[in-house]
Amino acid sequence: MWTEKYRPKTLHDMVDQKEIVERLKSFAKSKNVPHCIFAGPPGTGKTTAALCLARDLYGEAYREHVMELNASDERGINVVRETVKTFARARSIGEVPFKIMILDEADNMTADAQQALRRTMERYTETCRFILCANYSGKIIEPIQSRCAPFRFTFLPRNEHDKYLRHIAESENVKLLSDGSDAIFEVCGGDLRRAINTLQAAASLNKPLDTKIVYLITGRASPSDVQRLLETAMNGNFLEARKQLRDMIQKYGVAGSDIIRQIHTEIFRADIPELWKIKLADIVGEADYRLVEGADEEVQLSALLARLVESGSELRKAK
Amino acid sequence: MRHKPKSLAEIVGNAEAIQKFADWIKSWATSLPKKRAAFLYGPPGIGKTIAVEALANDFHMELVEKNASDYRTEEAINRFAGLASQYSSLFGGKRIVLLDELDGLTGTADKGGVGAITEIVKTAMCPVVLISNNAYDPRFTNLRSHCLLIEFKKPPVGEVAKHLKRICEHEGILAEESALKFIAQRSEGDIRSAVNDLQALAQGKKRLTYDDVSWLSHRDRQDTIFNVLRMILYGRTCVGAKQAVDMADVDIDMLFEWIYENVPAHLTDPHDLAKAMDALSMADVFRGRIRTTQDWSFTRYVIDYMTAGVAMARQNTRVHGWIPFKFPERIQMLSRSKADRAMRLSIGRKIKRKCHISAVGASREVLPYLRIIFKNNANMAAGIAKWLDLDVEMISYIAGDEEKAEAIVKLLS
Numbered sequence: 001m002w003t004e005k006y007r008p009k010t011l012h013d014m015v016d017q018k019e020i021v022e023r024l025k026s027f028a029k030s031k032n033v034p035h036c037i038f039a040g041p042p043g044t045g046k047t048t049a050a051l052c053l054a055r056d057l058y059g060e061a062y063r064e065h066v067m068e069l070n071a072s073d074e075r076g077i078n079v080v081r082e083t084v085k086t087f088a089r090a091r092s093i094g095e096v097p098f099k100i101m102i103l104d105e106a107d108n109m110t111a112d113a114q115q116a117l118r119r120t121m122e123r124y125t126e127t128c129r130f131i132l133c134a135n136y137s138g139k140i141i142e143p144i145q146s147r148c149a150p151f152r153f154t155f156l157p158r159n160e161h162d163k164y165l166r167h168i169a170e171s172e173n174v175k176l177l178s179d180g181s182d183a184i185f186e187v188c189g190g191d192l193r194r195a196i197n198t199l200q201a202a203a204s205l206n207k208p209l210d211t212k213i214v215y216l217i218t219g220r221a222s223p224s225d226v227q228r229l230l231e232t233a234m235n236g237n238f239l240e241a242r243k244q245l246r247d248m249i250q251k252y253g254v255a256g257s258d259i260i261r262q263i264h265t266e267i268f269r270a271d272i273p274e275l276w277k278i279k280l281a282d283i284v285g286e287a288d289y290r291l292v293e294g295a296d297e298e299v300q301l302s303a304l305l306a307r308l309v310e311s312g313s314e315l316r317k318a319k
Numbered sequence: 320m321r322h323k324p325k326s327l328a329e330i331v332g333n334a335e336a337i338q339k340f341a342d343w344i345k346s347w348a349t350s351l352p353k354k355r356a357a358f359l360y361g362p363p364g365i366g367k368t369i370a371v372e373a374l375a376n377d378f379h380m381e382l383v384e385k386n387a388s389d390y391r392t393e394e395a396i397n398r399f400a401g402l403a404s405q406y407s408s409l410f411g412g413k414r415i416v417l418l419d420e421l422d423g424l425t426g427t428a429d430k431g432g433v434g435a436i437t438e439i440v441k442t443a444m445c446p447v448v449l450i451s452n453n454a455y456d457p458r459f460t461n462l463r464s465h466c467l468l469i470e471f472k473k474p475p476v477g478e479v480a481k482h483l484k485r486i487c488e489h490e491g492i493l494a495e496e497s498a499l500k501f502i503a504q505r506s507e508g509d510i511r512s513a514v515n516d517l518q519a520l521a522q523g524k525k526r527l528t529y530d531d532v533s534w535l536s537h538r539d540r541q542d543t544i545f546n547v548l549r550m551i552l553y554g555r556t557c558v559g560a561k562q563a564v565d566m567a568d569v570d571i572d573m574l575f576e577w578i579y580e581n582v583p584a585h586l587t588d589p590h591d592l593a594k595a596m597d598a599l600s601m602a603d604v605f606r607g608r609i610r611t612t613q614d615w616s617f618t619r620y621v622i623d624y625m626t627a628g629v630a631m632a633r634q635n636t637r638v639h640g641w642i643p644f645k646f647p648e649r650i651q652m653l654s655r656s657k658a659d660r661a662m663r664l665s666i667g668r669k670i671k672r673k674c675h676i677s678a679v680g681a682s683r684e685v686l687p688y689l690r691i692i693f694k695n696n697a698n699m700a701a702g703i704a705k706w707l708d709l710d711v712e713m714i715s716y717i718a719g720d721e722e723k724a725e726a727i728v729k730l731l732s
Contacts, residue, residue, distance in 0.1 A: 001703060004674055047675045072677035105677055201688040204696035217691055238583050295606035303600035310593035
């Protein structure tokens with residue numbers, strides 16, 4: 001996979017997040033690392049930065065000193081009690097007196113597990129430093145946040161994004177046209193992992209990579225069928241719209257909040273009277289709120305679809 | 320109900336009873352028989368009414384059908400008496416008068432009542448057929464003595480299954496023997512409910528497997544989920560709709576799924592649909608609140624919204640024709656996708672080992688792209704498969720196509 005092949009190996013290789021990288025470099029140089037929180041959207045280099053830091057600290061054999069755990073897969077309190085503790089308390093041998101524990105997607109840990117983690121962090125500070133990667137630092141409990149140095153990762157700027165994709169395309173002999181690169185940015189919104197995966201999937205077709213190919217690829221891989229969903233509902237076909245929605249959620253694992261965000265965007269692009277756009281935005285807003293409170297994403301979103309069906313029929317009547 | 324038998328020969332089981340019934344009708348051709356009425360009785364859904372309809376059809380007789388609500392008042396009884404006083408109908412054909420659902424009579428409360436019916440039977444000039452689930456109800460003691468009693472029994476499971484099979488063949492549905500047998504067994508001889516079940520389960524399908532039907536085991540026969548749904552989707556009062564919950568033998572979440580599945584087909588007006596779905600959305604919001612607060616007393620609001628809220632949504636939708644209830648597709652998908660999820664997760668774990676991403680995240684973020692690569696580029700796919708250490712089964716799952724999977728596996732060896 002190109003995401004791994006072209007993942008930067010050292011902090012020096014990292015193309016963006018300049019300020020963060022500079023600080024991390026100074027950690028590596030002084031061979032001292034505090035507990036850290038790397039917060040930011042997916043595909044912005046949080047895990048990469050953690051791995052690069054580890055490599056710069058320990059050299060090629062860094063894997064002996066580093067443990068990577070993913071909270072999405074192992075988020076229970078027992079993991080913290082057993083795995084994390086066992087790793088954290090054993091003393092490291094070598095130049096650097098501590099080991100590093102990378103906790104990926106830490107915002108997915110239960111509150112109990114985070115409390116347990118807090119105690120572990122405190123007790124074994126001497127022997128182990130923690131790097132917590134999270135999409136939202138707000139989901140990390142306060143006491144942990146106050147023990148960590150915060151780093152905020154942001155989406156890659158456009159030029160860095162394009163440069164990186166071009167670099168990969170050249171090395172892999174892929175003809176990446178500039179509108180193809182535009183389309184990838186449009187679809188993946190700066191998420192570099194998604195962008196590289198899109199690039200590789202598109203390259204598998206062995207054709208010059210333009211907008212059309214990107215949309216062809218992402219039509220299946222990313223939730224871009226939202227426009228079709230919106231049309232189906234506005235045209236009055238509720239059952240078909242619900243089926244499309246169900247496929248998105250169940251087959252492609254698209255998150256409900258993603259779908260609603262895109263519906264919101266699409267509404268303002270749709271060919272409907274201006275007054276209706278704000279009416280629909282109101283409907284979408286209410287649905288978004290209920291999505292947070294409710295238990296079942298599909299139910300909430302299909303209730304939204306029903307409101308769109310209703311609006312569509314009123315719109316047609318008004319014409 | 321497209322599969323109602325039209326002729327006596329097509330009726331499932333009860334050959335003896337039908338013979339007796341046909342002989343009695345034939346006897347009318349020669350002279351007035353001693354018993355002017357036939358009293359067909361037996362459990363529901365085994366073909367009593369259908370037997371009368373088929374017989375009228377076979378003998379080219381006019382069938383005048385009434386049920387309990389039609390002969391509650393004196394006026395209605397008199398009209399019925401008038402009908403029964405002549406053998407021939409206006410057009411010269413012979414006539415049968417059918418009084419269905421006799422159990423529905425409340426005896427004293429109904430002005431006409433059993434007594435009036437008994438009087439009419441005594442003097443009837445054309446065959447009168449009475450139908451009831453229980454002929455030995457004390458109210459019918461006097462009436463019974465003037466009737467020819469014909470008992471209908473539950474047909475054996477094999478007969479019901481055979482009937483279901485004929486329907487499937489007719490509809491072009493490929494059904495597993497075990498699936499049909501299961502439906503037949505569940506119905507306990509009630510052919511009508513068996514056919515309803517089949518229709519609901521096989522709606523729009525080309526194949527019917529045992530897995531598709533096995534969930535039926537959760538269901539009690541007394542008050543079928545279909546009745547419960549009817550009370551909710553066609554309820555006129557809040558109380559009536561809410562009562563449905565007590566009658567349902569599925570838990571609240573399952574009932575929610577049933578309602579959620581069936582609302583769109585039964586509330587077709589866009590405004591009604593939006594209102595009903597809004598009620599379900601609010602019910603779900605309260606489910607979410609229960610989950611976060613663990614305060615189960617909120618369940619009452621879940622029930623309010625999903626029953627009364629949905630019932631009150633009906634304003635413009637007109638009722639026409641019979642719309643079958645469908646089994647919740649999501650539940651079927653869930654059980655079917657269990658193996659699918661397990662496979663995705665095991666591929667996710669392989670990806671996780673290499674790509675610094677959670678197994679769950681990998682199946683969401685990476686797998687879709689792998690699908691595209693595996694479909695289009697065997698070389699690239701083989702490289703990735705080797706690197707990720709995927710087994711043959713995983714490769715063919717991702718490729719989704721035997722031929723392509725083989726090409727990839729070939730490159731690996």
